[in-house]
Amino acid sequence: MTDHQVILHSALGSGLLKSLSAQPLYDLCRGQVADACHLIDQCWLRIHRDDINKDLAGIKDLGSMCIQTMIHEESIFQYTSTDTTARLAHWVRMYSGYYSVSERDAHAGYIMACAVKALGTLASWMQTADQEAWSHVSEPPTDWPRDLYCQFVEMQVDPDERIQTLDDYALYLKPITSLSCLADDELRPIAERAIKNAIRKKGGLISVMDRKEEISARDIAIVKQGRHYRAAGMSKRYVATKVHAWLQGEVAKPPKQRPEWITLETEKALTRKRVEAILKSYFVL
Numbered sequence: 001m002t003d004h005q006v007i008l009h010s011a012l013g014s015g016l017l018k019s020l021s022a023q024p025l026y027d028l029c030r031g032q033v034a035d036a037c038h039l040i041d042q043c044w045l046r047i048h049r050d051d052i053n054k055d056l057a058g059i060k061d062l063g064s065m066c067i068q069t070m071i072h073e074e075s076i077f078q079y080t081s082t083d084t085t086a087r088l089a090h091w092v093r094m095y096s097g098y099y100s101v102s103e104r105d106a107h108a109g110y111i112m113a114c115a116v117k118a119l120g121t122l123a124s125w126m127q128t129a130d131q132e133a134w135s136h137v138s139e140p141p142t143d144w145p146r147d148l149y150c151q152f153v154e155m156q157v158d159p160d161e162r163i164q165t166l167d168d169y170a171l172y173l174k175p176i177t178s179l180s181c182l183a184d185d186e187l188r189p190i191a192e193r194a195i196k197n198a199i200r201k202k203g204g205l206i207s208v209m210d211r212k213e214e215i216s217a218r219d220i221a222i223v224k225q226g227r228h229y230r231a232a233g234m235s236k237r238y239v240a241t242k243v244h245a246w247l248q249g250e251v252a253k254p255p256k257q258r259p260e261w262i263t264l265e266t267e268k269a270l271t272r273k274r275v276e277a278i279l280k281s282y283f284v285l
Contacts, residue, residue, distance in 0.1 A: 250269075
């Protein structure tokens with residue numbers, strides 16, 4: 001690879017990472033950004049490595065081909081997936097207007113287009129979520145430390161929207177793994193890993209959401225019991241101890257006799273101190 005090709009490749013990967021890492025929510029999708037950028041870099045490297053004698057004009061043409069492929073990616077996929085000969089390169093050439101591009105370069109251009117679109121959905125989500133976090137004020141604060149700013153924006157994130165973004169990210173990469181003409185492409189495993197990582201991340205988020213719902217149901221039950229004792233005339237000083245004892249009794253029951261808000265994995269009740277904190281947070285005490 002020539003010096004100017006190395007520089008272009010480096011600028012592509014580092015430029016994307018630098019731009020996206022400046023977003024307040026970058027840490028929440030760092031892995032997905034890295035996977036997409038790696039795939040984009042590998043596409044760019046393959047295009048250049050296949051012909052180390054490409055001049056700057058040739059590189060510019062291939063860059064334009066990749067852009068046109070990205071613009072028409074959905075149409076290219078539609079025609080390729082219904083084409084019995086699965087001629088991906090043919091449809092890339094038709095829609096990009098670069099009729100002499102090699103099959104390997106055309107395939108790399110299409111894979112890159114999918115990766116760029118996947119990366120774009122992350123960038124769009126990060127930007128939109130950042131804007132929505134400050135929708136209640138005239139403008140975001142400019143004097144906050146970056147860590148505090150990022151932490152605040154993260155706290156405002158809608159988990160359902162974040163999960164939807166991961167779904168969209170994986171969906172944009174899916175053609176790389178579903179088109180039969182790319183079955184043996186060396187870039188396909190990179191896309192497969194990126195999709196698996198996104199699905200794993202989504203599963204973790206859903207698990208956390210479910211856990212939060214379980215905790216909420218548990219807290220509601222604790223508060224309800226505390227209010228029951230208060231309504232019966234019990235002094236505040238005894239309520240936390242009484243509720244804690246009640247909770248221990250509920251957890252000690254056989255799994256089939258437990259109320260639904262106690263998960264099967266629960267082996268012991270909360271501490272008295274924690275029960276008291278929950279009761280105080282809901283103004284029972």
